[in-house]
Amino acid sequence: MNQTMLKQYSVLVEFLGKTLGPDYEVALHDIGDYTNSIVAIANGHISGRTIGAPMTNLGLNVISDKSYKNKDYKLNYNGVSKDQRILRSSTMFIKDENEELVGMLCINFDDKRYVDITNQILKLCHPDELIEQNSTYESVSSIAAEAESFSGSITEVTTNALKKISSDNNIPIDRLTQDERLHIVDILNQKGIFMLKGAVSEVAKQLHCSEPSIYRYLSKLNKVKED
Template identity: 90%
Template sequence: MNQTILKQYSILVEFLGKTLGPDYEVVLHDTKNYTNSIVAIANGHISGRTIGAPMTNFGLNVISDKSYKNCDYKLNYNGISKDQRILRSSTMFIKDENEELVGMLCINFDDRRYVDISNQILKLCHPDELVEQNSTYKSVNSIIDEAESFSGSIAEVTSTVLKKVLSDNNIPIDRLTQDERLRIVDILNQKGIFMLKGAVSEVAKQLHCSEPSIYRYLNKLQKYKED
């Protein structure tokens, strides 16, 4: 049944991509396959992704905390492309007859061309003040903590989330203690990173420890939860 639903939405991806035009990326995620999540994509040049790319940090969070159960979509939040452009993103949660999540339909709008045109028109009226007032762009650095990142590989997804965790907790990666590694693994686990196939290997590599160590941390966290 899930594949039938996704097949219908795959047609919608192609339709919307052609209808909306090249500034709108339309993406369909299979939420049962986190590692190769994208099953259809139109105008993928916007984020640089293709079919088979993994679930985003936003998607992993939604699945992990089950926030999709309380709503059908999320509108107009920030996304960041690989080349550090700010996109306006919206996601619809595709659910089956039991209200379980089977997919996500995402639209990412790149409004660069329209902002440039708008600013050029305003410059005809006033060279400075009106242009400054019209500019709604925030810098990438100012939104990176809250934005969805579009990654083309497990390594990129892991790195994006891990960098934010280290930054938020002011932890230097070059001299981590065992307790700090445990805390980092706990946060990454809560964010759904370990749902990705190969994530243990990537986290171990980026935390400069062994894969068995990561599994030991995960087992310890599970025991804490059960106690």
Template identity: 75%
Template sequence: MDKTILKQYTKLVEFLGKVLGPDYEIVLHDLTDKTYSIVAIANGHVSGRSVGAPLTNLGLKTIAMGSYKNSDYLINYNGASRTNRVLRSSTMFIKDNNEEIIGMLCINFDDSKYISISEDILKLCHPDELILQNSTYESINSILNEVPENFSESIGEVTETVLNKVLADKNIPIDRLTQDERLSIVDILNQKGIFMLKGAVSEVAKQLHCSEPSIYRYLSILNKDKNN
């Protein structure tokens, strides 16, 4: 049944991609396999992804936290392409008859050329100094630092994106992490849904400079604490 429901959206991806134009990326995620979740995509050049790419960090977090249960969509949030272009993104949650999430239909808009054009128009009537002092646009770096979603082509990229953010927040070098700090990081990654991806344990172990059995041990400890 789930596959039948999602199949109806495949043509919609193609249709919206042609109607909205090349600056709009349309993506269909099948959540049966979060590691290779993209089953249809139009204008993939916008984020640099293709069919078979994994679910994003925000998608994983949405499922892990159950955010979709009280909402049918999430609109107009910032995403970042693989080339660090800021995208305006929206996601519709596709649910089955039991209101469980089975897929996501996402639209990512690259408005960089329009921002550039608007700034060029402003320059016609204002000096550059005034534009720099009173610009209505935040700096790209500032937006990228706060962006909630990063579009990745592989499990390694998704894991690295989330892990780097966690380590930056803790301000601790990887080679100086204690066991308790590693346990805390694994807990955060687990809450963000990273371990729903096949191969995530191996990637996290590699990036935290520890063994896979250590990651499994941390997850076992966290599960016991949760059950208690």
């Protein structure tokens, strides 16, 4: 993202943050540095992130699979905050004159205050059992598979990704075979995790192996793709 675009969108972030209010987080990502991706943010208390936080798992996926080429934005999907609150998220893909992705403008809405008010009003009219039976809100566990997660560091990004892989594949991270490590590295690579600076070191640490081992796995996977 060039300096002109960066200045314009940074002002937009501040404007939207103040206009929409404290329940809306607005974040600007510059894809020139996946590791320190956030260059402007308003109401960061919602996700707990600040300027310099890394790209999200959804952002890495979009960059990796190039799905941004076929659309200009992604609306109303689920995100999960660090304290396990479900957020309603939307992302606009910022492209240059050649239609190449240069940044992302993200808005995350936290409806907690409104849900609390709604439940308080309902309790005046109905017993708690009726409220539970008619609740339309999803649990964090029910949407975790597709949700965007918001991380403040590379360690958090890799930890969240590995937890999900371990859960989905029923693989104990602390007792891995070589084939299981290769499979995990393949999934992480497809999700774009290794585009983050320092990710190889973090993954090696959490998979209890050496960095050269991770590079060997990646090399092996690349050779398979080429064949």
